[in-house]
Amino acid sequence: MRILILGLQGDDRLCRCISAAGMDVTAFLAKRVDLGDFGHIVEAEPDFDMPYRLRSGPVWPLRPYPYSRWTCGLAHTIQLARPQVVLYTGEPSELAGAQSLLMVRRLVPDARLGVYVFENIAREWRGKLRWLRGRAERAVLAQLDFAACSSQGAVGRLVSLGLPQQRCRVVYPEVDAQLFQPADATATRQALGLDDAVVIGYVGRIVWEKGLDVLAEAFAGLSQQYRLLLVGSGDYLPKLQAQMQSLGIAERVRHVPSVPLEQVPRHMSAMDMMVLPSRSIPTWQEQYGRVLVQAMLCQIPVIGSDCGAIPEVIGEAGLVFPEGSSDALCDAMRWLGEEAHLRQSIGHKGYDRAIQTFVNTYRNSMVPWLKEAADMPLRNPSSGRREMSEP
Incomplete structure (x- = not known):
């Protein structure tokens, strides 16, 4: 099964775990982005092909990151990956999420589209540029086939926005038990x-x-x-x-x-x-x-x-x-x-x-959920038949 993982910041642990399950994984992330309080400037590693393919592309603006969009490389990576399942590791209100998932829908209409989300409260996208995030969220939710959520609250939020409960699954973020263990202090x-x-x-x-x-x-x-x-x-x-x-x-x-x-x-x-x-x-x-x-x-x-x-x-x-x-x-x-x-x-x-x-959640929860997603019927099977050129 071919999986495309998209996100402004990479998750090497997630990609390696999915790859170890026998899936063909391609990851695409921002070459450089400012995550503010959540990591400041983050730079991607150089491209590589093993144990999964990693590609990155420039984004603009660098901050605030919810408004970042890729300026090149996205369409080429989608065509390289030819994904059956796509997972965007971020919120549907992020402009990069809307840009990438909607482009996948146009270039690979039968791919199952998903997000891995943390946000757990209702948001009102009003004022300044926030309306853009509301528009992005609505566009993504209309095309979304499944979601992995960091908590029950995140599931509840997506269900309240119209995503069916059975298309949501809690996948707790994985914590490294090899690193975090009692130490002599x-x-x-x-x-x-x-x-x-x-x-x-x-x-x-x-x-x-x-x-x-x-x-x-x-x-x-x-x-x-x-x-x-x-x-x-x-x-x-x-x-x-x-x-x-x-x-x-x-x-x-x-x-x-x-x-x-x-x-x-x-x-x-x-x-x-x-x-x-x-x-x-x-x-x-x-x-x-x-x-x-x-x-x-x-x-x-x-x-x-x-x-x-x-x-x-x-x-x-x-x-x-x-x-x-x-x-x-x-x-x-x-x-x-x-x-x-x-x-x-x-x-x-x-x-x-x-x-x-909270240990091995990617292997025990995310991998089975991605396999299930591949067999799900499309929520919106008539959408996205036009080709889109690379931005």
Whole structure:
């Protein structure tokens, strides 16, 4: 079976997994694009042909990425791949998604078109250039044959927009259990001056919607034996630091700027618990919470707000509090902090859940779903019979 994977940013792990299942995989991505808070400037690797074909093309504009479109190479790659199934790894409202999927529909009318999406809330595409995203989304949804979704919330959103439930499948983003496992954090704790403290941690972007002001306020209610370890960077950091000074907790907080992925397990293992206190905003809810799974694989107990997909990810293997409630978060952190056996028990439950649910998801869920998609009837079989020249 011939598969074409499209997306502004590549997913080498996904492509290799699908290829290992015996499928002929071609991937096409942006040669260079600015993903902003989600990765900044990303550049594609040089083209290669094994174990799958990788091709890339220039996009314009480089930012904001939802408005990027390929300027050349797309039609040639579609003709090279001759796909039976196409998966765009991004939202249907991205202009590159609309451009690429609609071009496939014209050049290969019988191909099954799909997306791998994270967005989990209703959006109103009004004002400035946002109407373009609404137009792109409507055009893609009219042609879409199937969807892989990062959460039940993402499924619900697509169903509310008209995609039949049976054409949607939850495929949790895969987390590497070889990388994320318990590590000896003695040296890390000593270097950060944590030693015998009870360490509460956070890993991720330091932005307002992550609810770090709630975490700071909750932490202020804990005794002197507790320390707060923040790993990450973002434009909210100055305001957060000012709040921590005002609360009188700055001396008990350690901040480590963003570290390479391979260093994250060592920092997570230095924590006694990890918190993801995200809050909902009009344009976003927590779409997955990958750091929760990473911490669970490191056997670190997790606490999360009830924002978006967090309760779905944690399940019964951690603690969930109402988003925005610093009192509830403080109580949860104190409870775990005072009960070492409870931390150990929840850590083991989290590890078991992560192994069973979030590891090897591409092999166990995505590959079978792509095979099913190949046999689906087209939703709109009369569409897209015209040829389109390369942009």
